[in-house]
Structure formats: C-alpha cells, structure tokens
Amino acid sequence: MKAAIRSRAFAPIFHVAVFGLALIASPASAQKQGGSITVGLEADIPGFDPLKVGVFDTAALTAASSIFDTLTTLDDKGVAQPKLALSWSSSPDFKTWTFKLRPGVKFHDGTPFNAEAAKANFDRQKDPANKCRCAFYISGINNAQAPDELTLVYNLKDPSVNFPAIITIPSANWVMQSPTAWKTKGDEYNRNPVGTGPYTLKSWAAGDRLVLERNPVYWNKGRPYLDRLVLKPLPDAQSRFASLQSGEADIIWDDEFDADNIQKAQKDPKLKVHTYAGSGAAVYAFNTKTPPFDDVRVRQALVMALDRKKMSQAITNGLSRPASNPFGDGSWVKCKDDGALPFDVEKAKALIKDYGKPVEFKMIVTATPRGRTVGQVLQQFWKQVGANMEIEQVDQATIVPRAFMRQFQLTPWRIVDLADPDAQMYANFRTGSPVALANYSNPELDALLDRARVTPDPAKRTEDYCAISRHVNQQAIWFWTFQNTYYALSSAKVKGLPKMYSGVIDVSGAWLE
Amino acid sequence: MLGFVARRLLYLVPVLLAVSLLTFLIASLLPGDLAYTILGDQATPEKVAALRHDMGLDQPIWWRYLSWLGNVLQGDFGRSFRTGQTVLQAVAERLPVSLELMLLAQIGALTIGIPLAIACAVRSGSAFDRFMTGSAFSMLSVPAFLSAILLIYLFAVELRWLPATGYIPFHEDPVGNLRCFLLPALTLALGEWPVLMRVLRSDMIQTLQEDYIAMARAKGLKPSRILLVHALKPSSLTLVTVTGINIGRLIGGTVIVESIFALPGIGRLLLSAIFTRDLIILQGVVLIVALGYVLINFIVDLLYAVLDPRIRHGHA
Numbered sequence: 001m002k003a004a005i006r007s008r009a010f011a012p013i014f015h016v017a018v019f020g021l022a023l024i025a026s027p028a029s030a031q032k033q034g035g036s037i038t039v040g041l042e043a044d045i046p047g048f049d050p051l052k053v054g055v056f057d058t059a060a061l062t063a064a065s066s067i068f069d070t071l072t073t074l075d076d077k078g079v080a081q082p083k084l085a086l087s088w089s090s091s092p093d094f095k096t097w098t099f100k101l102r103p104g105v106k107f108h109d110g111t112p113f114n115a116e117a118a119k120a121n122f123d124r125q126k127d128p129a130n131k132c133r134c135a136f137y138i139s140g141i142n143n144a145q146a147p148d149e150l151t152l153v154y155n156l157k158d159p160s161v162n163f164p165a166i167i168t169i170p171s172a173n174w175v176m177q178s179p180t181a182w183k184t185k186g187d188e189y190n191r192n193p194v195g196t197g198p199y200t201l202k203s204w205a206a207g208d209r210l211v212l213e214r215n216p217v218y219w220n221k222g223r224p225y226l227d228r229l230v231l232k233p234l235p236d237a238q239s240r241f242a243s244l245q246s247g248e249a250d251i252i253w254d255d256e257f258d259a260d261n262i263q264k265a266q267k268d269p270k271l272k273v274h275t276y277a278g279s280g281a282a283v284y285a286f287n288t289k290t291p292p293f294d295d296v297r298v299r300q301a302l303v304m305a306l307d308r309k310k311m312s313q314a315i316t317n318g319l320s321r322p323a324s325n326p327f328g329d330g331s332w333v334k335c336k337d338d339g340a341l342p343f344d345v346e347k348a349k350a351l352i353k354d355y356g357k358p359v360e361f362k363m364i365v366t367a368t369p370r371g372r373t374v375g376q377v378l379q380q381f382w383k384q385v386g387a388n389m390e391i392e393q394v395d396q397a398t399i400v401p402r403a404f405m406r407q408f409q410l411t412p413w414r415i416v417d418l419a420d421p422d423a424q425m426y427a428n429f430r431t432g433s434p435v436a437l438a439n440y441s442n443p444e445l446d447a448l449l450d451r452a453r454v455t456p457d458p459a460k461r462t463e464d465y466c467a468i469s470r471h472v473n474q475q476a477i478w479f480w481t482f483q484n485t486y487y488a489l490s491s492a493k494v495k496g497l498p499k500m501y502s503g504v505i506d507v508s509g510a511w512l513e
Numbered sequence: 514m515l516g517f518v519a520r521r522l523l524y525l526v527p528v529l530l531a532v533s534l535l536t537f538l539i540a541s542l543l544p545g546d547l548a549y550t551i552l553g554d555q556a557t558p559e560k561v562a563a564l565r566h567d568m569g570l571d572q573p574i575w576w577r578y579l580s581w582l583g584n585v586l587q588g589d590f591g592r593s594f595r596t597g598q599t600v601l602q603a604v605a606e607r608l609p610v611s612l613e614l615m616l617l618a619q620i621g622a623l624t625i626g627i628p629l630a631i632a633c634a635v636r637s638g639s640a641f642d643r644f645m646t647g648s649a650f651s652m653l654s655v656p657a658f659l660s661a662i663l664l665i666y667l668f669a670v671e672l673r674w675l676p677a678t679g680y681i682p683f684h685e686d687p688v689g690n691l692r693c694f695l696l697p698a699l700t701l702a703l704g705e706w707p708v709l710m711r712v713l714r715s716d717m718i719q720t721l722q723e724d725y726i727a728m729a730r731a732k733g734l735k736p737s738r739i740l741l742v743h744a745l746k747p748s749s750l751t752l753v754t755v756t757g758i759n760i761g762r763l764i765g766g767t768v769i770v771e772s773i774f775a776l777p778g779i780g781r782l783l784l785s786a787i788f789t790r791d792l793i794i795l796q797g798v799v800l801i802v803a804l805g806y807v808l809i810n811f812i813v814d815l816l817y818a819v820l821d822p823r824i825r826h827g828h829a
Binding site: 040043044046047049052053054055131133136187190191205206207208209232233234235236238239240242243245246247248249397398400401404405434435 | 546549550551552553554555556557558561567593595596597598603606607661662665666669670673676677678679680682772773774775777778781782784785789790
C-alpha cells in the first residue's frame with residue numbers, strides 16, 4: 001500500500017500515459033455493422049483457464065483477443081494505448097506501475113471489472129499452490145495491489161520502462177477473466193471462458209466450432225461491428241486454403257512454409273494477404289564452452305558462410321526475410337550499424353584455415369520436415385567452407401531441457417515478436433541467465449543490458465540495443481537467419497484487421513464490406 | 514450357441530489385457546518426457562523433477578501401468594492435462610462423428626464394390642472384368658491424402674457443390690450434415706471398395722461353378738434371382754470378414770481424413786494427443802478404439818455363425 005502511494009506521488013513527473021481518447025473516436029462511416037465471419041485456425045484450442053492450459057497458443061490468442069480485454073493495447077506504431085486501463089504512471093525506478101482503470105466495465109456474467117478483479121487474476125496465477133505454468137511469465141512481478149476500486153498497482157522485481165506495452169498481448173497472463181466465473185464453474189471454466197471483451201461465448205463443440213456473439217453491452221460503444229464470429233480449427237494447410245477459396249472460411253491463419261498458397265492468394269483478386277513483419281527472428285546459439293566453438297574464428301566463419309537469400313529460396317520460395325540482428329523490421333529498435341558479418345565464402349574459408357584444426361560438430365534440429373530441411377541447407381553452406389556438420393534430430397520438447405543443461409554444440413532457438421526487446425535480450429545474453437545459451441559472459445555486454453532496461457528515452461535505448469547487436473554479431477555467439485513474418489489470408493471483403501502482433505490474428509474489430 | 518458366445522467373450526479378456534499393456538508401453542516410450550512437454554520453455558531440471566514427482570512419473574513403469582489399469586477397470590480413464598476433460602467426455606463428444614464417417618464410408622465402399630464384383634464375376638475373364646480388376650488395383654495404391662485433396666479441389670473449389678471442410682451436427686441440419694460427410698466418406702470409400710470387390714468377385718466366381726447354380730439355371734430361374742439370392746449369400750463370407758477387418762483400416766484412415774476435412778472425430782483427437790504428448794488421452798483413446806475393434810471382430814465371428822450354420826454346429 002505504501003509503495004503505491006509513494007509511486008503516485010512521483011506520477012506527474014513520469015506520466016507516460018495518454019487518456020483514452022484514441023479508442024473512443026467515432027467510427028468512420030465506411031465501417032459496417034452486422035454479418036458474420038468464419039476464421040480458420042491451425043489448431044484446436046485446448047481452453048482458456050490459465051491454470052489448465054498455462055499458456056495460450058496462437059489459435060487461443062485469436063479467440064482470447066475477442067472474448068477478453070487487456071489493460072492496454074498496441075497501436076499500429078507499437079505504442080501502448082488505453083483499453084481497460086485509462087492511464088498509467090511509474091515510479092522513477094520503473095519498478096512500480098500504477099494503472100487507473102476504466103470505470104463501469106462489467107464481465108459478461110455481470111461481475112464488475114475493477115482493481116480487485118484484476119488483482120484476483122494476478123494472485124491466482126502467482127499462488128504457488130496453484131502451480132500454474134503461467135506463473136513463470138509473471139515471476140518478475142512481486143505482487144499486485146488494489147488500493148481503491150479503480151487503481152491497480154504492480155510491484156516489479158526488476159525495472160521495466162516499457163511495462164504497459166509488454167502487457168498488451170492477449171496471453172493467459174494479461175487477459176482479464178471473471179473471478180466469479182472461475183470460482184463457480186470450477187473444472188468447466190476452461191471451456192466456458194468469461195471476459196469483458198467485445199464478443200461472448202455462444203457455443204463450443206470440441207475440436208470444431210467456437211461460436212462467439214456480439215457483446216451488446218460492450219464498454220466501447222459502437223463496437224464490435226460483426227454479429228458473430230465462428231472460429232474453426234482447420235489443421236491441414238491445403239484444405240484450409242481450399243476452404244478459403246470455396247468460401248467456408250473468410251480468413252485463415254497461414255505461415256511462410258505454405259509459400260505456394262500465399263503466392264497463389266497474392267495473385268487472386270478475391271483474396272487478400274495480410275502480413276506483418278514482426279520483431280525477433282529464427283535464431284541459433286553456439287555453445288562457446290565447447291570446441292570448436294570456443295574459438296571466435298570458427299563461429300565467425302560459419303556465420304559468414306550463410307547465404308540467407310539462397311536459403312530463403314530453398315525453404316520458402318523466397319518469402320523468408322533475412323535477419324541481420326535480433327530485433328527485426330517490426331521492432332522500434334532500428335540500427336544504422338548492427339555489426340552483421342557479411343556473406344563472404346572466401347573469408348570464411350580463410351578463417352577456418354587459420355583455425356588449423358578440422359571443424360566438426362553436431363547441430364540439433366527438430367525432428368520435423370521443416371527442421372530437417374533447414375538443417376540440410378545449413379549443412380551444405382558449411383561444407384563449402386570446409387566445416388562438417390552432423391544433424392542430430394530431436395523431439396521439439398527435448399530441445400528445451402538440452403538447452404537448459406547446455407547439452408549441445410549448436411541449437412536452434414527463437415526470439416518471438418514482443419513489444420519490447422528487454423525481456424528476451426536480457427534472458428538470452430545476460431551472464432547467469434538460464435537461457436544465456438552461448439555460455440558467454442562479458443562485462444561490457446552485461447553493462448549494456450543492465451542500462452538499456454532502465455533507460456526511459458527510446459533513442460538512448462536504441463543506441464544501447466544496437467551496441468548489443470554489434471557485440472553479439474562480431475563475437476558470433478548467436479546468429480539469426482530469418483525475421484519473424486506472420487500471415488493471414490482472407491477474402492477481400494474482410495476489413496479492419498490490426499497488425500498481427502505476436503502473430504495473433506485479431507478479428508475483434510473486423511467488419512465486412 | 515450360448516456356449517459359443519461365452520467362449521468367444523472369454524477369449525477377449527487376454528486380448529484386451531495385451532492391448533492395454535501395449536498401449537501403455539507405446540505411450541510411455543514415446544520420445545520426449547511428458548514433464549518436459551508440459552513445462553515447455555521453463556523445463557529447468559528442478560521443475561521437471563518436481564512435476565515428475567507430482568504426476569507419479571518417477572514411479573516404476575509397472576506400478577504406473579497397474580495403477581492406470583486399476584483406474585480404467587473402475588471406469589476412470591483419466592483426464593487430459595491440457596484441457597481438463599476426461600477421456601470418456603472427449604471420446605463421447607467425438608465418437609459419433611467418426612462412427613458416422615466410417616459407416617458412410619463402408620456403405621459407400623459396399624455400394625461401389627458389390628455391384629462391380631457381381632458384374633465382373635458374371636463376365637469373368639472378359640475385357641470388362643480385366644479393366645475393373647486393373648483399376649481396382651490402381652485405386653488401392655492412391656493414398657487417401659491425395660484423393661482427398663483432388664476431391665476437394667474438384668467438388669469444393671471448382672464446382673462448389675460441396676463444402677471443403679467443416680462439420681454440422683445431424684440434429685442441427687441433417688442435409689448439411691450429409692453434405693459435410695460426402696467427400697470424406699467418399700475419400701475413404703475409394704480406398705476400400707477395391708478390396709471388397711476383389712474378394713467378393715473371386716468367391717462369387719467359385720460359387721457360380723457350384724452344381725446347385727447349374728441346377729437353378731436349368732430350372733429356368735431368372736439370372737438376377739440366381740445371382741442375388743442363390744449366389745450372393747454363400748459368397749459373402751469372406752466379404753464379411755474383410756469388411757470387419759477393414760474397420761481397423763478405416764479407423765486409421767479417419768486420422769488422415771478427419772484432419773484434412775476438419776471433422777471433429779476420434780482420429781483428430783488421437784492426432785492432436787500425439788502432437789501435444791497428451792498421453793492420458795492417447796492411452797485412453799487407443800484402448801477404447803482397440804476395444805471397439807475387438808468387439809467388431811467378435812460380432813463378425815457371430816455373423817459367420819449366422820451366415821454359415823456349419824460353424825455354429827461344428828465348433829459350439
């Protein structure tokens with residue numbers, strides 16, 4: 001309680017919030033009310049109770065963004081805007097964040113949404129007795145407090161300058177669920193979710209249709225536009241695309257490995273390809289404590305041997321966008337110089353020759369067709385410069401423990417699209433972090449990481465993150481192949497899709513032309 | 514007859530025990546520890562150890578099998594760690610879809626297979642017969658995922674007669690329901706009819722050489738009556754067996770077909786259980802499917818006895 005009051009005293013100085021005007025702006029005349037769309041997702045949704053499912057996969061995130069609301073939302077510039085919270089402020093050390101909540105909001109079951117309800121969501125996930133897998137992602141938050149009806153305070157363990165942007169993702173951690181509903185429904189709550197969102201759950205047949213209907217008393221007057229959303233799992237990529245062509249689905253999830261269909265849709269005037277160039281990338285980590293990767297020349301040689309353009313042609317018909325740093329086009333971190341090593345076969349050969357010993361190693365790949373293809377392409381590149389890579393196929397679930405225990409020489413990893421680079425950069429490169437996979441420690445790098453997370457000025461942070469990128473690229477402890485790019489294909493009539501942050505197809509504001 | 518049934522039922526017990534043991538072993542020996550799967554990106558050694566303990570995964574395998582079997586015998590197949598649904602709930606929701614699919618596929622296969630078999634048997638050795646047996650052979654070698662995509666492309670994308678994917682429950686819209694099932698059932702039937710046709714054809718050719726058929730012909734009975742009444746029934750013994758065994762193949766086929774056509778059946782449930790390492794669902798569903806398969810074969814055995822009294826009297 002004290003912390004909350006203290007932080008509010010500092011609030012005027014560090015007020016970063018905007019008042020909730022942007023969202024309430026009157027809808028443009030083009031947006032039409034009514035109608036229904038069917039969304040083709042790639043997988044079955046297991047449910048929505050964080051205690052049961054732990055995390056939401058991309059299919060569940062799409063549903064969650066219509067059933068639930070988050071405190072904040074990202075605009076198309078990647079800046080946090082009000083949603084269930086109207087304004088926010090932080091303490092000078094960025095460890096205490098205070099949110100002023102929107103008054104008069106109710107969950108679909110009539111339960112009022114207030115600071116107590118938000119705190120109950122947090123406490124339930126945090127409670128060690130509940131053993132929620134979701135607790136991991138809020139382990140950086142010590143507690144939540146509700147000093148009054150409409151004031152919510154999060155006390156963080158570590159500073160977070162961009163906290164309001166981080167909590168915009170409609171994940172199990174950040175969507176607000178009705179405490180009354182989970183208490184009364186028990187085991188059944190998982191498949192009977194109750195939120196404050198623009199759509200309410202009408203019916204849900206297991207493995208089939210999840211039907212959502214317009215919430216007539218949604219707090220954002222005039223929204224949503226559609227009367228009904230139908231979400232269907234369509235697991236097979238070919239028949240999912242056929243369903244879009246034949247009109248059974250109005251919008252479908254897709255990814256760049258389905259390049260043929262994406263390119264077909266680009267040529268079809270009746271269809272529209274929605275794509276979002278996100279932040280993050282497909283990345284790989286060298287274990288710098290094991291030979292031959294304890295020598296920087298070997299690591300640099302292997303990175304310089306990569307022809308990303310050719311690789312993109314080989315795996316996705318050229319759709320994959322080469323990555324030269326861990327931030328990507330979708331990030332607000334833009335570097336003039338990210339320190340990327342050039343593609344240079346001769347230089348790579350020279351470095352390997354200079355190393356003097358034979359370069360032989362094993363690389364982990366996922367035992368899937370995609371994992372194998374990527375492994376084989378890399379193998380060919382490296383063979384050309386005189387390095388022998390052996391592919392070791394492992395189950396997806398096995399990669400994580402192998403990585404934690406550093407039982408690898410070279411492993412794939414992923415930096416996902418998040419609103420702020422801090423969480424992943426700090427985890428991946430700070431000395432002592434469980435996923436600092438390269439086993440690399442450098443005081444200069446640590447100092448940069450420590451400073452970047454407490455610097456409020458985005459320009460200064462950008463400088464630090466670019467310096468981090470230069471360091472990692474030059475030392476070649478990790479490398480990046482392709483940026484994260486997300487796809488959705490829709491009928492040309494479907495309008496009003498926001499950017500697919502974190503790869504989520506958010507149809508909560510969609511309308512039909 | 515009663516003794517015959519009782520003895521057959523008794524045989525089922527060891528079969529089912531073996532199935533349950535195999536199911537359990539396969540699920541337990543899948544690569545990728547369940548604890549790692551559940552913990553995902555937070556699978557630190559300490560957390561894994563704690564979760565393994567909570568889930569009883571640190572117990573010896575025989576102990577886990579016996580306690581699972583004990584629960585199953587009391588009707589408790591367990592609960593999915595992902596959805597919180599019990600196995601029985603999940604199966605009950607999905608079984609009707611798969612049953613309808615298999616039934617329609619079987620009807621489709623018989624509708625194509627039986628008339629063609631009879632037609633071929635009557636003109637055995639003719640050009641028509643040779644052509645049909647040849648095409649049956651080539652149909653056998655077309656995999657379901659290929660014929661499914663071709664059918665979708667033709668009937669859903671080009672002609673727009675039928676939906677490409679989707680499911681409508683029968684009680685909501687019977688016609689819509691049948692439209693949804695037409696392409697998936699046809700996909701499965703296309704792989705099944707050649708088998709049925711070939712066995713019936715060869716049995717029928719033999720039957721048609723029997724003396725009593727010649728006798729019937731001599732009596733001047735109508736050829737259609739001879740074929741459908743006098744020849745078909747005694748020729749259909751192998752057909753019944755194959756139809757029964759084919760149920761097993763069909764269950765396998767539903768896994769592919771339900772995924773392509775997005776039907777919420779047992780096959781999809783099984784596939785997603787494998788992908789997500791939902792071992793409780795996997796073990797439970799495989800056991801229930803095996804149970805169904807064994808029971809169908811049991812019914813086929815009984816049907817033999819009905820079709821051919823010699824079996825009933827000879828062995829019971």
